[in-house]
Amino acid sequence: MDLNFTDSENAFRRECRSWLEANVPRESLPSGDTKEGFALHLQWEHTLFEAGWAAVSWPKQYGGREATLFEWLIFEEEYYRVGAPSRVTQNGIFLLAPTLFEFGTDDQKERILRPMARGDVSWGQAWSEPNAGSDLASLKSTASRVEGGWRLNGQKTWSTRAVFCDMAYGLFRTDPEQARHRGLTYFLFPLHAEGVTVRGVDRLDGDEGFAEIFLEDVFVSDADIIGEVNQGWQVTMATTSSERGLSLRSPGRFMATAARLIDLYHRYRDRSDPVLRDEVIQAWMDAQVYRWFTFQTVTRMTQGESIGPDSSMNKVFWSEMDVRTHETALAIIGEALELDEGSDGAVDGGHWMKGFQFALAGPIYAGTNEIQRNIIAERVLGLPRK
Amino acid sequence: MHFAFTDDQKMFRDTVREVLQRECAPEVVRATWEGRPEGVRAVWGTLAETGVIGMTASEDAGGMAMSELDLVLPLEETGYAALPGPIVDTVAVGIPLLEAAGTDAQKERWLGPAVVGEARIVVSFEDQAVVPHAASADVLIAQRGGAAYCIPVAEVSVSPEQSVDRARELGRVAFEVGAQYRMREDVDAAALFALGRERAALATAAQLIGISRRMLDMAVQYAKDREQFGKPIGAQQAIKHRLANALIEQEFARPPVYRAAWSVATSARDAGIDVSLAKIYAGQAARFVAKEALQVHGAIGYTIECDLHMWMKRAWALAAAHGDAAYHRERVGRHIL
Numbered sequence A: 001m002d003l004n005f006t007d008s009e010n011a012f013r014r015e016c017r018s019w020l021e022a023n024v025p026r027e028s029l030p031s032g033d034t035k036e037g038f039a040l041h042l043q044w045e046h047t048l049f050e051a052g053w054a055a056v057s058w059p060k061q062y063g064g065r066e067a068t069l070f071e072w073l074i075f076e077e078e079y080y081r082v083g084a085p086s087r088v089t090q091n092g093i094f095l096l097a098p099t100l101f102e103f104g105t106d107d108q109k110e111r112i113l114r115p116m117a118r119g120d121v122s123w124g125q126a127w128s129e130p131n132a133g134s135d136l137a138s139l140k141s142t143a144s145r146v147e148g149g150w151r152l153n154g155q156k157t158w159s160t161r162a163v164f165c166d167m168a169y170g171l172f173r174t175d176p177e178q179a180r181h182r183g184l185t186y187f188l189f190p191l192h193a194e195g196v197t198v199r200g201v202d203r204l205d206g207d208e209g210f211a212e213i214f215l216e217d218v219f220v221s222d223a224d225i226i227g228e229v230n231q232g233w234q235v236t237m238a239t240t241s242s243e244r245g246l247s248l249r250s251p252g253r254f255m256a257t258a259a260r261l262i263d264l265y266h267r268y269r270d271r272s273d274p275v276l277r278d279e280v281i282q283a284w285m286d287a288q289v290y291r292w293f294t295f296q297t298v299t300r301m302t303q304g305e306s307i308g309p310d311s312s313m314n315k316v317f318w319s320e321m322d323v324r325t326h327e328t329a330l331a332i333i334g335e336a337l338e339l340d341e342g343s344d345g346a347v348d349g350g351h352w353m354k355g356f357q358f359a360l361a362g363p364i365y366a367g368t369n370e371i372q373r374n375i376i377a378e379r380v381l382g383l384p385r386k
Numbered sequence B: 001m002h003f004a005f006t007d008d009q010k011m012f013r014d015t016v017r018e019v020l021q022r023e024c025a026p027e028v029v030r031a032t033w034e035g036r037p038e039g040v041r042a043v044w045g046t047l048a049e050t051g052v053i054g055m056t057a058s059e060d061a062g063g064m065a066m067s068e069l070d071l072v073l074p075l076e077e078t079g080y081a082a083l084p085g086p087i088v089d090t091v092a093v094g095i096p097l098l099e100a101a102g103t104d105a106q107k108e109r110w111l112g113p114a115v116v117g118e119a120r121i122v123v124s125f126e127d128q129a130v131v132p133h134a135a136s137a138d139v140l141i142a143q144r145g146g147a148a149y150c151i152p153v154a155e156v157s158v159s160p161e162q163s164v165d166r167a168r169e170l171g172r173v174a175f176e177v178g179a180q181y182r183m184r185e186d187v188d189a190a191a192l193f194a195l196g197r198e199r200a201a202l203a204t205a206a207q208l209i210g211i212s213r214r215m216l217d218m219a220v221q222y223a224k225d226r227e228q229f230g231k232p233i234g235a236q237q238a239i240k241h242r243l244a245n246a247l248i249e250q251e252f253a254r255p256p257v258y259r260a261a262w263s264v265a266t267s268a269r270d271a272g273i274d275v276s277l278a279k280i281y282a283g284q285a286a287r288f289v290a291k292e293a294l295q296v297h298g299a300i301g302y303t304i305e306c307d308l309h310m311w312m313k314r315a316w317a318l319a320a321a322h323g324d325a326a327y328h329r330e331r332v333g334r335h336i337l
Helices: A007-023 A035-050 A069-081 A090-103 A106-118 A232-247 A251-267 A274-302 A308-338 A347-361 A369-380 B007-023 B026-033 B038-050 B068-080 B087-101 B104-115 B189-225 B237-265 B271-302 B308-320 B325-336
Strands: A123-126 A142-146 A149-156 A167-173 A184-190 A196-201 A210-221 B121-124 B130-132 B139-144 B147-152 B157-160 B170-174
Touching (some): A035 A106, A069 A274, A090 A106, A149 A167, A184 A232, A251 A274, A251 A308, A274 B237, A274 B325, A308 B237, A369 B237, B068 B189, B087 B121, B087 B139, B121 B130, B271 B325
Parallel strands (some): A123 A167, B121 B139
Antiparallel strands (some): A149 A210, A167 A184, A196 A210
16 A cells, blocks of 8 residues: 555646646636537637647547546546536546447547547437436337438437537437347437437526437437447446446545635634534545545556446445535525525625535436445345345 | 555455454353453454464564554454454554553563563553553553553552443553653653554544444345345345445445555654544444444344344444544544634
8 A cells, every 4th residue: 555646646746737727717617508608618628638638548549648547536636626617528538438448449439539539529428218217227219220220219318418519329229129228229329410309408507408309210320339239238337337436526526625615614714603614524524535435446446456336335425425515515605605606796606506506416317326325235235136 | 546455464354354253253242241251362362373463563572563554454353353352452552652662671571471462451541541451451551641651450450330332341540650660751752642542543443444344244134134024124225225325334434544544654744634534434434334233123133132232332432432523523623724
């Protein structure tokens, strides 16, 4: 065990820090979940890519810098420390790309990765359906064999930022004879093609961050399948643990939130009571503990272990921590908490209420925490399924 | 950055686990409750043969000169077994104190016997009158008025106090603060005892992790075995989610404990803050797992016929020992706010 960063890790951190400090926009961008904000965020993604920071852990041939997992975590810490813009390319870089690296053909990687990381082609996920949420394997959208490819039909929902995106990925039933998680295939499909209708849905915070996608005989080719036909569930599951476990929410984000909470506490401490003080301390400690938990996980990964179902613990922890931290911030702010973005009197521009509403989504997305707890109980503790 | 134990450290843990599984079954803990500590004496001897008792002693003293990082996993196992006896006092705190501050005569008399398991050390920090396992120990190392003393227990007045965890064998200690017991005066006793406090808190946190693991194992096994409504109660989502929450608490308590072990072993900056996090999370997890394990067991868990109570009571006692959550949270608060 050596909990010091190596010289090269420290050098990497300095390099991240100096570039970010020099390049992160001084004024924070409008929400990336609005049309105008999304476009500005894509420009920022382009800037990141040109300097080689868009996807640090990727191979150089796709625009990465072949950073180690620890270097990636360091990049994330520095990224959130300086308050850089949220990553609107996240669903591509952190969700689709790991699947491509594991199951994609060379042609697919060549075609997709660089434009994705450069912010030229943006990707949304299309997993859920109106009647297939937690029970994803009951999904009904279909892909039928036609001359030269496939026709997609059905409806997807809760697609993050799909109104602004160019492409999406998701599961479709290719073998109607097979039930549930068998007979599904992982497809990539265009959002501006004939037969596709995307309807934005305003989220809790009012931004058009969600969308429904309606598909009517949308043509895709064989080259748009990731992995084998009818193997879509396995392809999807192989990378969901990295979503829950690591790539979706690295510790840097929460450490930055905890640091901002301490700053808020100092500014408003005349109205802070001992209970709030304890909650602030708890929020800081939780972020630290999450960081060390992640370092432990990443060490296991560097030793060749895979994360597996225990990544569900990770997801429950960070999502519930994030809610608590924002609740503490709102308790410190007091009655001014209702002053929304755009109000003169809003504390920190209404950022905490916005963040609170976003945090509330954490226990729901990427598999609800109830599903995560089932996974933990059944696959880690070995309790009977029924 | 490399956050993992070595294969040697894990192998040593496995050895300790096997010894305790063999020799420190719940009946042995229960016998201590009932005033029959002979079984524990035997385990202590085996642990000494295995090298655990002398781990922290220098090689000159017959020990293995190992650090907190080597000690943390074996201590976790002693929590898992609910081993009665002053292993934290003797191994984590006492032997290092004796080596650092003992006079030649004191070391001559106590160090060798401690390493081979024939002398058990208990420690009393300044203002700590009640000491677990005092009556059955052989030597008391104490801090009084800032100075360090090393007193044969035979010359200490020990009046029994009853712990909720009877296997803790609490005793209220009183002794003559005499020059004949003074430890070396050319060392910084305050600094040594301050370090001793960190070691005690860290070692207790390590035991708490093991205690949590045992209670969770018991509850999971019970949830698989116990049937109601024609199926195991563990098939019910209400039970699953309780146990999943217990596992999350327990697993997130590990990294702060291991981190603190590394920090103390390497004298890292802010090691004390890391110890505080370790103690807070390990104590919180153990208290939480105790509650969930009891609820999953139902009425049988609420009896002293069921072994669970011995671990719950140890968890309650240790979560508050060597600084409870409020104490450690305050220390963290002063550091960050």
